[in-house]
Amino acid sequence: MAFVCARCGSCCRYLGDYLAIERESAPFEFACCAVSTGTEFTARIDEDKRALFRDRGFPEAHPHACPFLRPDGEYVVCTIHGTRPEQCRAYRCVILRISRPGGGEIGRVHGTFGLFSDDPDLRAAWEDALRVISLTAPDAEEQLQRFLEKRGYRVT
Ligand code: SF4
Ligand code: SF4
Known part of the structure; x- marks a missing residue:
């Protein structure tokens, strides 16, 4: 059956250690590693979420959250939705x-x-x-x- 994500962000709030940014490879592009599997991937900030990503308030207040998580109005969203790693794509709470x-x-x-x-x-x-x-x-x-x-x- 279809799973509909409510975009609450709960699942990503403590994944800061799981998803490591290794370096910024280009503007809004990061070389990353999914630590649990050792899988490397390139994260690109979705074009429509760049303003959200620039806001450092959320990661500073939530140091254990995934570094790509940001609030967006009533939701808390992934700013690399288009390039998020496989584990994130498969996850359904x-x-x-x-x-x-x-x-x-x-x-x-x-x-x-x-x-x-x-x-x-x-x-x-x-x-x-x-x-x-x-x-x-x-x-x-x-x-x-x-x-x-x-x-x-x-x-x-
Ligand atoms: S998958 Fe994550 S963001 Fe989506 S509803 Fe479940 S806990 Fe919330
Ligand atoms: S990459 Fe996106 S979906 Fe995966 S943990 Fe980070 S915010 Fe959540």
């Missing part, structure tokens, strides 16, 4: 939101297939699902959704 029909949300499944829920019935159902569904299956997300829907949950 929430892949499933679970509720009871007619009720509010009672659980979320995060991008690494962790269930976040205090609901004991849902937690039990999740354990049942993990007994029969391999998380390495290419359609694991869809299988989990179908499983929970058969148990009566609403999954979006």
Whole structure:
């Protein structure tokens, strides 16, 4: 299912050590390294975000944030969206939101297939699902959704 990023910036606020700028290679262009994988890449500030990037207030106030993160009105955005590394492209903080029909949300499944829920019935159902569904299956997300829907949950 399609994941829609709310552009809250939460996932990038403590990635300053993960994404290192090695040098400025040209105006608004930086040689960088994704430290966890040792992957080098060139980051270019998106043309429409250069004014945002110039504002040093946010990185000074948030020294552990990714150096390319900046506030933009009500959002907090990546200023190298077009050239961000693979790990950032693949990241989705929430892949499933679970509720009871007619009720509010009672659980979320995060991008690494962790269930976040205090609901004991849902937690039990999740354990049942993990007994029969391999998380390495290419359609694991869809299988989990179908499983929970058969148990009566609403999954979006
Ligand atoms: S991936 Fe999730 S945590 Fe990160 S900015 Fe988007 S909504 Fe926020
Ligand atoms: S490069 Fe962009 S998406 Fe990746 S951590 Fe930095 S701000 Fe977030």
